[in-house]
Amino acid sequence: MVRIRIEISYLEGVEDPEASTLHHNLGVLGYDTIEGTRIMKIYEFMFSEDAHTAMGMAKSIAENLLINPVINKYEITIIGDE
């Protein structure tokens, strides 16, 4: 079994309203030394294939279903191979 992690984040220059609201409000609550805030989404998949095939599938899932290339980027990592 291969465990694969896909991390989706916004491309640089795309404003994430959720992150900027969080950032702003942390400042209001006194955490005012935070320079920047980003929010990402992580998916974990357990594949029964070998690592190579699994990576290909994960890439296809990310590109076709999980992201819009206009605003998002993704990073795929193998986090376990048992």
Place this chain on the structure above:
Amino acid sequence: MMNKVHKESFYGTLKISDLDQISLLKLSEGMGLSLNIEEMIRLRHYFSKMGREPTETELQAMGQAWSEHCCYKSSKVYLKKYLGGLKTDYTVLAMEDDAGIVKIEGETNYALKMESHNHPSAIEPYGGAATGVGGILRDILCMGAQPIAVIDSLYLGDGKSEKKHGMLNTKFLVNRVVGGIRDYGNRVGIPTVAGHLYFGNEFEGVPLVNAGCVGIVKDKDIRRSRVGGNDEILILAGGKTGRDGIHGVNFASRTLVSDVAENRKAVQLGNPIIKEPLIHAILEANSAGLISGMKDLGGGGLSSAAGEMCLAGGSGGEIHLDKVFLKESNMAPWEIWISESQERMLLSAHEKDVEKISEIMERWDIDHSVIGKSVSGKRMKLYFEDKIVMDLPLEFLTSGPVYAKPYFIGKDEIKHWIQPPDPDNFNSDLEQFLSDYNNSSKFNVIRQYDFTVRGDTVIKPIVGIPNRETHSDGAVMRVSDDGYYGIGITSGCNISAMKEDPYLGTIFSLSRSYTNLISLGCNPHSVVDALNFGNPDKMNIMSQFVESVKAIGDFCRKTILPVVAGNVSFYNELEGNDIPPTPNILLTGIISDYRRVLTPEFKGENNAILVAGSSSGNLAGSFYASKRGYAGGSLDKIDLEELLQLKERVLNCNEHSLLESAHDISTGGLSVAILEMSFGSGIGFRLDLSGYSDERFSNKIYSESGNRIIMEVREENVEKVLKIFGEMEISRIGATVGKKAEIWNDAQKLIDLEISHLRNIWEHGLDGLI
């Protein structure tokens, strides 16, 4: 490259005086200006006459100001010709500022506007649709009005054909568009109450997202989109400025290419969490009389807003671009000037009021900064770190080219009568027809929207008894805390009819909106159009546009309705395929006492069912014909005289409380209309159409021709209703009874189905898509 900034280039100039045509075009493309060769030559000529070369900021500002989106270069001539002067005595502002303003009564007015956000929604549906809502809210807000209702008309692919290369998957797109509207509208606290949904493969890869808004404003609070004179302070309030949305207008002014990565720079995401307090802050400062003029930053950003506000106020402007709050450091002055970042408003104020405005903004936690002032002389001067980066006369900036692009009107005089053969079984034909995306209930979409927040929604998009709801003909919004005035709102466009004939199809669409409002008991009051067309460089597309605009003019002159605002979106094409002409109409109506408003669901058994208005039984332009694959039929002319009579009589009957329910016959014809009335309460009906006309049965139940309204009338009131209708065509076709849909024709029971069974099909029609 956009992100590489060499500071010395801010102040230097670009040599264009010795560029030949090819190099000029290359420059336009390289800088993303989207200007054509004639326009580039005009620029070269202007600067050589001035004896200098332009700065980078100047060229970018020109590309922006002369874009189709900002200066309406292809449409202006025809809009002026056909829609100019369409005002009534109750029109306060028409086609002048960011939104139209119309008087309701006394000192109360409503502001309204509708705009397209098609191109951004095609590549980033969630952000595109959300910022469409955000933009239209600001258009209403900048008139000084409190937004009370959001309207969304969507024309989307149906996912039944193959996905076009490089474009987004239809299901993804539909869900994300609806999600964008839901998340923005619901979070900003303004209800999404009306709209239109059409699914067809014509819109695959080229979705249309038209967002509208209605607001309420008292006479004293109306603000114009202009500075009050010289030496006024310009304040930029709301969101920070970033690189998002750069070249959005240039991007909207050309054809989409099916490589999403190419379109990246023009995408923006909205932030309703900033917008909500911004609305409060602006309205508070405005009602305190601190703001002299304001404008929202939409397409064209600061460049459009500041330029137009100063010019309209008879002034020029001096703006310090380094005073603008930025999301990212190292932005070039031109990027700041034309950025289309969301949630920003430009205000003008007297110097003495600036501090008070600041206090209000701070209380609402809104970023704001003084960025410049209005000055005498109609020039726009831009500074960056005290150095001039642009100095141009406003009149030149706004003197965008005007094209009377060629078109032809070659009318086919031969009438084509289409006649799809009768189905073997009318029952199963109806079941199948009802399950189509365009006939089925739109609950899966509507139920995602908050349509009651603020508590002003008198008639919701969903009406009827609990668990048996149906669609209303439009929304009705309460106007104020005193009195019972209501505004009826409806929006849409009949694509099947538009495909057959852009002129008659537009009249058809307008009359459908008109009958929607009558069915609510509202008196049609004002029109806004969002005109969505293909590539205007093609003669046939320009013809569609001209005919459609002419039809709006003719319709409104006849029915005495003002056209108070509008928007044009061209270049809705993909790989050479243009969308069908889509003039989306936003029509509002007034009811002086909303307690008398009508809804479509049947109210009781054994009431008479009457159909008012005439029909030729023609199937041309009907959704039924289009669905069966019968195109090319000739549409009937709509009798506008009859439409006016219909309005007068239906409203008269309603004034006398003679009607239980009413619903207009529109997409799907009589069959779908009467079923929708039945679905709202579960009460069935028995109709006998033998004497209704001498047409075939399928024409009787599926034709959409004419102006017709179905009315449910108590037995004791039938005579009174017939008397009010007098000479006008009205037929009694049946009665409300039982729990079945029964339709007889020439002594044969051709439709015999359980209402609950049909409703189930209808309610779940969209389940496979959203």
